[in-house]
Amino acid sequence: xxxxxxxxxxxxxxxxxxxxxxxxxxxxxxxxxxxxxxxxxxxxxxxxxxxxxxxxxxxxxxxxxxxxxxxxxxxxxxxxxxxxxxxxxxxxxxxxxxxxxxxxxxxxxxxxxxxxxxxxxxxxxxxxxxxxxxxxxxxxxxxxxxxxxxxxxxxxxxxxxxxxxxxxxxxxxxxxxxxxxxxxxxxxxxxxxxxxxxxxxxxxxxxxxxxxxxxxxxxxxxxxxxxxxxxxxxxxxxxxxxxxxxxxxxxxxxxxxxxxxxxxxxxxxxxxxxxxxxxxxxxxxxxxxxxxxxxxxxxxxxxxxxxxxxxxxxxxxxxxxxxxxxxxxxxxxxx
Amino acid sequence: xxxxxxxxxxxxxxxxxxxxxxxxxxxxxxxxxxxxxxxxxxxxxxxxxxxxxxxxxxxxxxxxxxxxxxxxxxxxxxxxxxxxxxxxxxxxxxxxxxxxxxxxxxxxxxxxxxxxxxxxxxxxxxxxxxxxxxxxxxxxxxxxxxxxxxxxxxxxxxxxxxxxxxxxxxxxxxxxxxxxxxxxxxxxxxxxxxxxxxxxxxxxxxxxxxxxxxxxxxxxxxxxxxxxxxxxxxxxxxxxxxxxxxxxxxxxxxxxxxxxxxxxxxxxxx
Ligand SMILES: Nc1ncnc2c1ncn2[C@@H]1O[C@H](COP(=O)(O)OP(=O)(O)OP(=O)(O)O)[C@@H](O)[C@H]1O
Ligand SMILES: [Mg+2]
Numbered sequence: 001x002x003x004x005x006x007x008x009x010x011x012x013x014x015x016x017x018x019x020x021x022x023x024x025x026x027x028x029x030x031x032x033x034x035x036x037x038x039x040x041x042x043x044x045x046x047x048x049x050x051x052x053x054x055x056x057x058x059x060x061x062x063x064x065x066x067x068x069x070x071x072x073x074x075x076x077x078x079x080x081x082x083x084x085x086x087x088x089x090x091x092x093x094x095x096x097x098x099x100x101x102x103x104x105x106x107x108x109x110x111x112x113x114x115x116x117x118x119x120x121x122x123x124x125x126x127x128x129x130x131x132x133x134x135x136x137x138x139x140x141x142x143x144x145x146x147x148x149x150x151x152x153x154x155x156x157x158x159x160x161x162x163x164x165x166x167x168x169x170x171x172x173x174x175x176x177x178x179x180x181x182x183x184x185x186x187x188x189x190x191x192x193x194x195x196x197x198x199x200x201x202x203x204x205x206x207x208x209x210x211x212x213x214x215x216x217x218x219x220x221x222x223x224x225x226x227x228x229x230x231x232x233x234x235x236x237x238x239x240x241x242x243x244x245x246x247x248x249x250x251x252x253x254x255x256x257x258x259x260x261x262x263x264x265x266x267x268x269x270x271x272x273x274x275x276x277x278x279x280x281x282x283x284x285x286x287x288x289x290x291x292x293x294x295x296x297x298x299x300x301x302x303x304x305x306x307x308x309x310x311x312x313x314x315x316x317x318x319x320x321x322x323x324x325x326x327x328x329x330x331x332x333x334x335x
Numbered sequence: 336x337x338x339x340x341x342x343x344x345x346x347x348x349x350x351x352x353x354x355x356x357x358x359x360x361x362x363x364x365x366x367x368x369x370x371x372x373x374x375x376x377x378x379x380x381x382x383x384x385x386x387x388x389x390x391x392x393x394x395x396x397x398x399x400x401x402x403x404x405x406x407x408x409x410x411x412x413x414x415x416x417x418x419x420x421x422x423x424x425x426x427x428x429x430x431x432x433x434x435x436x437x438x439x440x441x442x443x444x445x446x447x448x449x450x451x452x453x454x455x456x457x458x459x460x461x462x463x464x465x466x467x468x469x470x471x472x473x474x475x476x477x478x479x480x481x482x483x484x485x486x487x488x489x490x491x492x493x494x495x496x497x498x499x500x501x502x503x504x505x506x507x508x509x510x511x512x513x514x515x516x517x518x519x520x521x522x523x524x525x526x527x528x529x530x531x532x533x534x535x536x537x538x539x540x541x542x543x544x545x546x547x548x549x550x551x552x553x554x555x556x557x558x559x560x561x562x563x564x565x566x567x568x569x570x571x572x573x574x575x576x577x578x579x580x581x582x583x584x585x586x587x588x589x590x591x592x593x594x595x596x597x598x599x600x601x602x603x604x605x
Contacts, residue, residue: 053440180453183450184450184453187436187440187442187450188450190431190435194424194427195454196425241441243441244441244442244446246441247441
């Protein structure tokens with residue numbers, strides 16, 4: 001299967017699906033939600049590649065869970081459900097969480113991943129408490145904050161949709177222009193430093209982009225599952241290629257498909273939450289990749305192995321036989 | 336390599352000052368408390384191949400890392416072409432003893448070598464046909480042209496090392512630090528690499544090489560730095576690579592000196 005042929009075929013098929021969807025999406029509001037979820041998936045998939053390759057999969061989860069109390073506090077203080085305030089709240093909570101993780105690892109013998117687990121659950125617990133207070137307290141306009149748990153794309157209003165789309169495009173643009181820096185910093189930070197890149201800056205920037213992707217994704221996908229929209233497409237894409245550029249593109253497409261699926265299904269099939277559907281779509285793509293991935297999929301590996309075996313089968317058996325005889329002789333000699 | 340892009344012309348101008356490629360002055364470094372390098376000073380002459388010799392744990396790798404600012408130094412000064420390393424990064428190439436990269440990263444040999452060109456591209460510049468051609472040329476020089484599109488974890492240890500050497504060549508630096516480039520490579524490759532280093536020398540570049548095989552020191556290097564925590568000797572190979580100084584550097588553990596044909600049997604036994 002050549003890369004070009006595969007790509008053109010999917011794009012043709014994609015076009016057909018798009019047309020049907022377009023007909024389905026009469027409601028212009030729904031159309032925008034669809035577009036913004038697709039863009040969200042695309043940007044999450046792109047950012048996710050760098051998080052995954054820098055072994056920060058769990059970090060995305062931590063940041064997402066840490067965002068919940070931040071969002072609640074932002075809502076309690078401002079009384080409005082605006083993505084901008086939520087972004088600030090979630091971002092600050094993320095900084096506090098990161099700081100907390102650093103504090104724990106530095107002043108105890110607790111390992112980094114355990115520290116993340118502690119902080120993640122602590123913040124999430126706090127978030128749920130605050131969420132309950134908001135639900136039962138005298139905050140008008142409170143309906144819908146619970147949607148942040150599992151995401152409800154259909155509940156997004158015009159300005160949310162616009163913010164989501166613009167931020168997603170912004171994330172993709174940054175990754176496009178700083179691709180070579182991000183690549184080198186992820187692959188070989190020592191060398192990157194050697195040729196004069198400010199590695200610290202790019203690492204912080206990547207982290208910031210991940211926080212932004214998490215936070216803007218929360219309303220559509222929900223706190224609990226938003227991190228998997230960042231990681232799953234990246235992991236899946238790795239099964240198809242050994243080139244970073246291709247991996248980022250495939251991951252973006254997988255994310256976009258997942259986001260689009262989530263938006264469509266949740267809007268058509270009554271009030272199903274978007275997050276689980278999006279993540280289910282991403283997981284389905286992962287299973288497909290695991291099985292049929294053209295570089296590391298189980299099937300291709302099995303095929304290659306079998307072909308090798310058939311070609312070398314005889315030689316192998318002979319070798320194995322002599323080896324075991326040698327072994328026996330050696331053992332006897334040792335005795 | 337006869338590339339003359341604008342960047343390397345500026346390098347040439349910077350190098351016109353008489354400042355030596357590397358001047359290390361009173362360098363002391365420690366990992367925990369005990370210094371592993373003490374008061375190391377030496378000045379490298381332009382266009383030389385310099386061998387760094389010393390037993391395991393002598394601080395050879397540490398010296399390179401401290402000079403490059405990869406580990407903090409307790410005291411001392413390191414000047415590259417007369418200026419602190421931080422200002423001269425683009426003039427320096429470094430091949431570490433063991434690459435600590437993620438071998439599973441989605442990248443192939445050619446791609447890794449192209450990374451050597453990133454320092455010459457602008458902020459938003461993208462590697463293109465020119466970078467690709469240079470990278471291929473460098474891969475060919477280390478005899479790895481046939482492996483250009485191999486994912487890097489699917490290369491042997493020696494092949495991986497050659498790829499990273501090719502990346503350093505692609506950097507087109509003026510001063511190279513190479514930490515044991517001959518470790519684990521076969522005889523033919525060693526020959527190819529030394530020819531390559533001699534070519535670099537002919538281009539006026541300076542190469543500092545950590546080396547373990549005493550038998551080839553005289554053949555390979557113009558100058559030698561004998562290191563064991565402190566500098567045990569530094570100078571032209573014929574002046575420094577002597578029984579007496581080697582004996583002091585290795586502290587009596589010189590059984591394999593006789594391979595170099597230098598030591599008399601009675602000395603190696605004592
Ligand atoms: N990361 C580290 N932490 C603590 N001590 C270290 C570290 N790296 C090296 N050392 C110690 O510093 C000393 C010098 O090590 P270095 O790696 O510079 O030796 P070397 O001369 O390069 O040896 P080799 O020939 O084995 O490569 C050794 O005693 C070593 O145990
Ligand atoms: Mg070493």
